[in-house]
Amino acid sequence: MTTTHPAGTSTAVAARATELSKVYGQGETQVVALDRVTVDFRGAEFTAIMGPSGSGKSTLMHCVAGLDTFSSGSVRIGDTELGSLKDKQLTKLRRDKIGFIFQAFNLLPTLSALENITLPMDIAGRKPDKEWLDRVIKMIGLADRLSHRPSQLSGGQQQRVAVARALASRPDIIFGDEPTGNLDSRSGAEVLGFLRNSVRELGQTVVMVTHDPVAAAYADRVVFLADGRIVDEVYEPTADSVLDRMKQFDGKGRTS
């Protein structure tokens, strides 16, 4: 399936949520974390998800990435409906088609940077595509640090290793939940620049949750959530335009 992008390019949908709802608990303690969310994530596009704390950002990402179950609606990764998969098939899809970057880098301390990058593929018994791996490593600019352990790398370098690990298997889509949340602004900028390059140069699809308007400005589009619903969308965001939107929502929140 294809849609037309504001930039005029026609791109396939890498992931789609349709009328997606997620309800926690029952009765009085019930929390509607997602309320009939419909959203597309197009191929080779960098999307940021923003919204107040508790608005459902992590829930949306976890449901679309097959890490969490949902109450109703549907989720597609490429042409595959997640709801139709058995546990084993879902695990395989996550392993083969999806890359993750977490706030804590989750690198194994006893392995070198290179071993960390290829670990998921080693576990899956897959051989990395050497040419692709070389490209990824060149792009993260860590070619001379590959034999270092995580403790010998800066926070920004460790997160770049985590991004390379997510990219190494050429997943259809990469999800990051505040991937720069633990980094200082300079290291954060390195990682965000790298993520953006992976979209521009390698055609990677990236979806990132962030609280930071500066981080969101690296994306091609920002989707705003409030109370489990999508309330706005901005293309070609700048830090200022994102900040303006955030202020509007804050204002609405106070008056309602």
Ligand SMILES: Nc1ncnc2c1ncn2[C@@H]1O[C@H](COP(=O)(O)OP(=O)(O)OP(=O)(O)O)[C@@H](O)[C@H]1O
């Ligand atoms: N396991 C759970 N049980 C009950 N409620 C939950 C659970 N996980 C999340 N929630 C609720 O669902 C809503 C959405 O949570 P979610 O973690 O998606 O928010 P978020 O937008 O990622 O917030 P933050 O910016 O603080 O990370 C919140 O009201 C939260 O309290």
Ligand SMILES: [Mg+2]
């Ligand atoms: Mg969250």
